[in-house]
């Protein structure tokens with residue numbers, strides 16, 4: 303259902319901008335949360351824990367780290383592959399990138415983190 307081209311055109315393409323219109327979340331695009339955790343009587347009871355944890359994880363990464371594509375010796379950029387792994391949980395096959403602390407404060411936060 304999360305790959306239904308009627309809801310999400312070009313469903314295999316990584317296009318986070320599909321959810322944005324004029325700098326805001328586009329209310330006309332179906333919210334994946336209406337599907338990702340199931341629905342009805344058997345809806346996932348862990349959905350709030352998962353959504354909250356994922357939000358904190360992504361916010362922490364974006365707050366403390368700069369993420370850049372890897373640049374080759376001749377200045378060529380290595381774009382992330384659009385291939386994904388198979389299995390219960392799928393992840394991108396290849397995301398060549400560098401992660402650097404955004405500031406000395408961010409570096410300190412990372413070093414103090416218990417994760």
Ligand code: HEM
Pocket residue numbers: 338339340341342343344345346347348349351352
């Ligand atoms: C990103 C993380 C997660 C996703 C995408 C996810 C997704 C789902 C989905 C699609 C279902 C089936 C719902 C249905 O049958 O309609 C489900 C069921 C369930 N999930 Fe999750 N889940 C996640 C995390 C968690 C966590 C963290 C917990 C527990 C702490 C959890 C506990 C359960 C349980 C117990 C069920 C069975 C509910 C039932 O059959 O009544 N899930 N989950």
